[in-house]
Amino acid sequence: MKVAVTPHFVVMLVRLPLSLVLLSVLGKIQATELFDRNLAYSSPFINAPHLSHDTRSLQARHVQFVKRQQQLSDTISSDGFTDTHYPTFYGGDFSNSAWIYSGGINFTHSVASGDPFHDSVLLWTRATPLGTPPDQSIPVCVSFKIFDNADLSGDPLDVGDAFTTYDVDWTLKVEAKNLKPDSHYWFQFSDCAKPQIVSPIGMTRTIANPDTPAEEVNGGKPFTLVVFSCARYQDGWFNAYGVAAHNTSADLFLHLGDYIYENLGDGGPIGRAVTGKELATIADYRERLNQYRTDPSLVFAHQKAPWITVCFSPSGACFTDRKLAAVRAYHEWMPIRQVDPDDKLRVWRNFKIGKLLDLTMLDTRQYDRDITDLYYNTVIEDIADETSRSLMGSEQEAWFYETLSESKARGALWRVVGQQIVFTMLEEDGILDVDAWDGYRANRNRVLDHLYKNKISNTIILSGDSHANWVSDLGHPNQSITYDPITGDGAIGVEFAGTAVSSTSTFGAGISPADADRISARYVIENTDLQWSEGSYRGFFTLTLDPHQARATYWAMRNVSNANLDAFASASFVVEAEHIAANKLARPVAGGNVLAGVLKIHRR
Structure with missing residues (x-):
């Protein structure tokens, strides 16, 4: 089976033995990665993980939906959800996917950032589905990129995909990491399924290392x-x-x-x-x-x-x-x-x-x-x-x-x-x-x-x-x-x-x-x-x-x-x-x- 992958997954795939690649592709822990990356699903409290959303349950809910869609595909139209590749692999071609919403999204509240450290900062947006909201089992997939210039040119300093759903009011919060201290950055979100749909560009920064004179x-x-x-x-x-x-x-x-x-x-x-x-x-x-x-x-x-x-x-x-x-x-x-x-x-x-x-x-x-x-x-x-x-x-x-x-x-x-x-x-x-x-x-x-x-x-x-x-x-x-x-x-x-x-x-x-x-x-x-x-x-x-x-x-x-x-x-x-x-x-x-x-x- 031919599978496309996004650039930030390539390194992971080429460095692992084939057996481990298959396990990471098919395993349930890997399957929750894009839910877990959205910090809005986490507990508001460090020491109370029981108040987090259960991302394994969210993933299971959405795998079951795909299975139902596949079983009923001969009699019930799925309106744009026709791809039947393995639902827990997060590949790169999201344009026709059975397990993420591909009807377009709206960044209703632009973007935000906050709580900067010397090497990371939190990025935020809200991505609501356009048109009739999807079945609750279908997530919206959002990509983020952060750059060291306002033109968003060159290689991003950090990049990734994450899911959001109605469970967190379609909000999305990710941590951009591996940044330089005391530096300015520009970031943008986009729709995984339709990359031409992008958010406004946000400006942010890290704070200086504590030892900086x-x-x-x-x-x-x-x-x-x-x-x-x-x-x-x-x-x-x-x-x-x-x-x-x-x-x-x-x-x-x-x-x-x-x-x-x-x-x-x-x-x-x-x-x-x-x-x-x-x-x-x-x-x-x-x-x-x-x-x-x-x-x-x-x-x-x-x-x-x-x-x-x-x-x-x-x-x-x-x-x-x-x-x-x-x-x-x-x-x-x-x-x-x-x-x-x-x-x-x-x-x-x-x-x-x-x-x-x-x-x-x-x-x-x-x-x-x-x-x-x-x-x-x-x-x-x-x-x-x-x-x-x-x-x-x-x-x-x-x-x-x-x-x-x-x-x-x-x-x-x-x-x-x-x-x-x-x-x-x-x-x-x-x-x-x-x-x-x-x-x-x-x-x-x-x-x-x-x-x-x-x-x-x-x-x-x-x-x-x-x-x-x-x-x-x-x-x-x-x-x-x-x-x-x-x-x-x-x-x-x-x-x-x-x-x-x-x-x-x-x-x-x-x-x-x-x-x-x-x-x-x-x-x-x-x-x-x-x-x-x-x-x-x-x-x-x-x-x-x-x-x-x-x-x-x-x-x-x-x-x-x-x-x-x-x-x-x-x-x-x-x-x-x-x-x-x-x-x-x-x-x-x-x-x-x-x-x-x-x-x-x-x-x-």
């Missing part, structure tokens, strides 16, 4: 993180994603939480009516992710650079069916790696990007967190100073301190900490948000004490969730004995907290810049560390790092009631590296001038 990371060019949080579909268009993708030199996109929302709202007047219902089942979560990922700006931003996200926190404090459904759908739809259910859905992790920085992503929303404010249990204010309370849980907290110390010891220049909620004290007329770090004041003091006592410099905390912008020096709150708010002397780091992509301002829905500034003025007066506040505009910020300084630039969207790229840079802040004037915002703060919001007035 700081001045050599990113080829000696500044390294830019783009920071987002809180995108509620019905509140507005996701223009911030588009502005970031079009107007910044993003190396990594970070999302600090609330990538989707579970509830409903009236977005109809601006063309943003949410489909479905309050989320509970995996079908609900898939539908919501599907809808969010149709926003044109979000689609383009996922094409533009790899993402690192903190898993959104579904409602409910315990591990319920609802939470499992949420995490399962998120695992399918996002280019993220597995988490660990034996460790309370751990998503906190650290990325060593050369000696330039450690990017430490925390979970300050749901990991072993002591009781929080539910907006009616006012007892939280009374226990906010209790020393035993932890926002992160004891295990994550200990890991965080160890990671900070190890980062200093290995010679990393910057420590960038991505987490969900505002770290700095934000008091207005004696009122604190005890759902943020203000409700875990002893835990906050322990973090600051660790930085001070161990002389850990160049720490920058990134925050979201508040739906407003805040920039602060980091010191023990409202303590001016060792910290001087005018010069910044005595600070141990800086916090950059960003507003929402679209979710309404906590200062008030649709609040005008002038009205928001009146509120911001009270905040910067009442809070010693706070240097800038802005609460009207939706947007994002960038953090650009090099061996000499870090610069945060805040972007404001003029209008999120329709899809547009109308935005402006509202403020820019500099932090000099340790050897110049470490651990505080450079003075004058923001160069003494911002286009939105309120700066602290510095007077002796």
Whole structure:
């Protein structure tokens, strides 16, 4: 029998004895390879393989379908499925196959990439069958290729085929391997059966090897993180994603939480009516992710650079069916790696990007967190100073301190900490948000004490969730004995907290810049560390790092009631590296001038 093979299978075949070739062709383990390569079938959790899809069962289901088709072929048309070659051999000519769908596919949500390492990155797409969906036993076969140039010319660095089915909502997630550190790549998916059907081209990159000198990371060019949080579909268009993708030199996109929302709202007047219902089942979560990922700006931003996200926190404090459904759908739809259910859905992790920085992503929303404010249990204010309370849980907290110390010891220049909620004290007329770090004041003091006592410099905390912008020096709150708010002397780091992509301002829905500034003025007066506040505009910020300084630039969207790229840079802040004037915002703060919001007035 003559069998065609794709180039990436040739090496395997020519190196094996004939008997082993036949075993690999006919064996059931080999038969599941293209299912196994799609990481969407795997468990979302590293140590819970029982939550994976059983790819052997999927393969068996689909072999049985082929056998039925062959047995009935004399009496029932199979409409394009006429090839009768052995169904478990994954050959190269997919155009007329009895065991994969050959009616064409649609890459409905373009492409994405994420969680880059120094030698690999995850690639993602969604490939839905055109026309009437096939029998559930028939998979869609998708090929991927990744190149070191935008023209996709020459030999790909990695290539492969993988299956997807309705079982994982037609999503496909593969790991491109054997890549060079600190390099840019371009990738594309195609239909195995009809190679002329291709996805858009995606751009991605790997991060630097941990030992790369700081001045050599990113080829000696500044390294830019783009920071987002809180995108509620019905509140507005996701223009911030588009502005970031079009107007910044993003190396990594970070999302600090609330990538989707579970509830409903009236977005109809601006063309943003949410489909479905309050989320509970995996079908609900898939539908919501599907809808969010149709926003044109979000689609383009996922094409533009790899993402690192903190898993959104579904409602409910315990591990319920609802939470499992949420995490399962998120695992399918996002280019993220597995988490660990034996460790309370751990998503906190650290990325060593050369000696330039450690990017430490925390979970300050749901990991072993002591009781929080539910907006009616006012007892939280009374226990906010209790020393035993932890926002992160004891295990994550200990890991965080160890990671900070190890980062200093290995010679990393910057420590960038991505987490969900505002770290700095934000008091207005004696009122604190005890759902943020203000409700875990002893835990906050322990973090600051660790930085001070161990002389850990160049720490920058990134925050979201508040739906407003805040920039602060980091010191023990409202303590001016060792910290001087005018010069910044005595600070141990800086916090950059960003507003929402679209979710309404906590200062008030649709609040005008002038009205928001009146509120911001009270905040910067009442809070010693706070240097800038802005609460009207939706947007994002960038953090650009090099061996000499870090610069945060805040972007404001003029209008999120329709899809547009109308935005402006509202403020820019500099932090000099340790050897110049470490651990505080450079003075004058923001160069003494911002286009939105309120700066602290510095007077002796």
